[in-house]
Amino acid sequence: MSLCSDLTEKLDEEILEDLTSNVKQIQDNVLEEILTLNANTEYLRRFLHGSSSKELFKKNVPVVTYEDVKPFIDRVTNGEPSDIISGNPITGFLLSSGTSGGKQKMFPRNNKYLENIKFIFYYRSLVISKHIDGLEHGKGMVFNFCTSENTTPSGLPSSAASTSFFKSDYFKNRPSYWHWSYTSPDEVILCSDTKQTLYCHLLCGLVQRDDVVKVGAAFVTILVRAINLLENSWKEICTNIRFGHLSEWITDISCRDSVSKILGEPNPELADLIENECNNKSWEGIVPRLWPKAKFIECIATGQMAQHIPTLEFYSNKLPLISSSYVSSETMFGINMSPLCKPENVSYTFLPNLSYFEFLLVDAGDKTEIVDLVDVKLGCYYEPLVTNHSGLHRYKMGDILLVTGFYNNAPQFRFVRRGNLTLSIHLEITTDEDLLNAVTDAKMVLESSNLMLMDFTSYADISTTPGHYVLYWELKAKYRNDIVEIDKNVLVECCYVVEESLNNSYRVYRSKGGLIGALEIRLVQQGTFDALMEFFITQGASSTQYKTPICIKSTEALVILEENVHACFFTDKSLSFNFSS
Structure with a gap:
């Protein structure tokens, strides 16, 4: 590393130390900046009357949900001036994933949001490089994507946050030092056909396999999808490499031209090597076998993504899995300062320069207690409220976070769950965290078989009396070309383990009085969850x-699952319970 790079890195470390040490002052400055900029917007003027006072903000500005601010956002998307909600021009809109709450949300953005993405990208890479040596000499095979942009009636673009960033000058003109090189050219990332993009990412990564030190994606689900595509397409990829010719169905011209340059001349030796690895009966450890210099995998694997960790560990031979940052369409939150910790122990250090953060204490009874970032308490559960630079003020995120510690004076939070309950039949409350933990316990039963749980969802079926929980499971054999052979005893035991792992109130209502019926696992055909994804994308x-x-709430999505059910299993044992709990 050059002397210049060493000095730059040292300065960056000092910046990170300053940010995490002077949290209160920086947060106060951020709020003052936001209020000075936005106090005269139509939205805030009703509460602040042009003032930028923190005290008035705390006293008068209400805590809001998306439904509260949607009418103001809709007016801007339909062509009214940005200053309805933002003192700076709104340059586009960000679309949420549309899967957590069932509806896709649209949030205003300006350049500050893109600056914050660039900041997060750089500093999370800096932290990782402090824990893993030799990354500056390699490349990352990172499955970055752009989706097609829509245009609002006002003429402004709307897209996923990643698309907004990758199409911006912040990405196009990025300095060479702020992250490691990618194996894929930008033209692959910018291609709006996700199948072509995914295939080309794999091809470029395999051609440069000896340079790959990192494998990454935004979410663990994308990596699992990439491995599934590789399972189905490795022969075609080998043919491309063997003859130095890209498949004709890659029709995006920019993508095709740039990938063809990387593909280069025919390389039968490399094609043979890949073919030998992929021809093995077991794909256990396929990632380090194909990319032997890969040191870690970087993707978000917290919250509901955690269900895919065992699958990724199977394919990666348990390479370090790093969940590096906590981000959303509303704002950037922070980074993981202990990147090599176990996935279940991931906490994110909130950085005070990104937005103004407040926290609503969870389970505070009738009292509504809101505290600043510096005033959260270790071991307490909070829901974050976000005030950002582009028009959200005291916005209720819906995430539930646990304070796990502090990095200097900056609190560290573990993502626990979404705020809305997942399932309920009687008076019990089963959260997504409860269900994920219970299914994780049941996966241990599957270890005795040749099966892997690839994906699952749930549904509270009240069409029966009593109502009962239904889990839809898609299974896959661990070894290629093996038929999924179902052992009834194993699946019935899985039902029992899930129920035993749920909270005590569930088990009490389930065991006494016939208030909740026996839990059911319905197995679906392979490919069902791909069809479910395609439905939600439409x-x-x-x-x-x-x-x-x-949890499935859409009747149309439920039809897709039901049409693919091929076997059903129920618990056949009595549950333990404790009336005194």
Whole structure:
């Protein structure tokens, strides 16, 4: 590394130390900046009357949900001036994934949001490089995507946050030092056909396999999709490499031209090597076998994404899995300062320069207690409220976070769950965290078989008396070309383990009085969850941000699942419970 790079990195470390040490002052400055900029917007003028006072803001500005601010956002999308909600011009709109809450949300953005993405990209890379040596000499095979942009009636673009960033000058003109090189050219990232993009990412990564030190994607689900595509397409990829010719169905001209240059001359030796690895009966450890210099995998694997960790560990031979940052369409939050921790222990250090953060104490009874970032308490659960630079003020995120520690004076939070409950039949409340933990326990039963759980979702079926929980599971054999052979005893035991792992109130209502019926696992055909994803994408969900819903609320989505059910299993044992709990 050059002396110049060393000095730059040292200065950056000092900046990070300053940010995490002077949290209160920086947060106060951020709020003052936002209020000075936005106090005279139509939205804030009703509460602040032109003032930028923090005290008046705390006293008068209400806590809001998306439905509260949607009418103001809609007016700007339809062509009214930005100053309805923002003192700076709105330059576009960001679309949420559309899978967590069932509806896709649209948030205003300006250049500050893109600056914050660039900031997060750089500093999370800096932190990782402090824990893993030799990254500056390699490349990242990172499955970055752009989806097609829509245009609002006002003429402004609307797209996923990643698309907005990758199409911006912040990405196009990025300095060479702020992250590692990618194996894929920008033209692949900018291609709006996700299948072509995914295939070309794999091809470029395999051609440069000896340079790959990192494998990454926004979410763990994208990596699982990439491996599934590789399973189905490795023979075609080998043919491309063997003859130095890209498949004709890659029709995006810019993508085709740039990938063809990387593909280069025929390389039968490399094609043979890849073919030998992919021809093995087991794909366990396929990632380090194909990319032997890969040191880690970077993707978000917290929250509902955690269900895919065992699958990725199977394919990656348990390479370090780094969830590096906590980001959303509303704002950037922070980075993981201990990147090599276990996935279940991931916490994010909130950075005070990104937005103004407040926190609503969870389970505070009738009292509404809102505290600043510096006033959160260790071990307490909070829901973040976001005030950003582009028109959201005291916006209720819906995420539930646990304070796990502090980095200097900056609190560290673990993502626990979404705020809305997942399932309920009687008076019990089963959250997505409850369900994920219970299914994780049941996966241990599957270890005795040749099966992997690839994806799941749930549904509270009240068409029966009593109502009962239904889990839809898609299974896959661990070994290629093996038939999924179902052992009834194993699946019935899985039902029992899920129920035993749920909270005590569920088990009490389930065991006594016939208030909740026996839990059911319905197995669906392979490919069902791909069809489910395609359905949600047609409804507006982002293909690059897609997360399988933990609970199905859409009747149309339920039909897709039901049409593919091929076997059903129920618990056949009594549950334990404790009336005193």
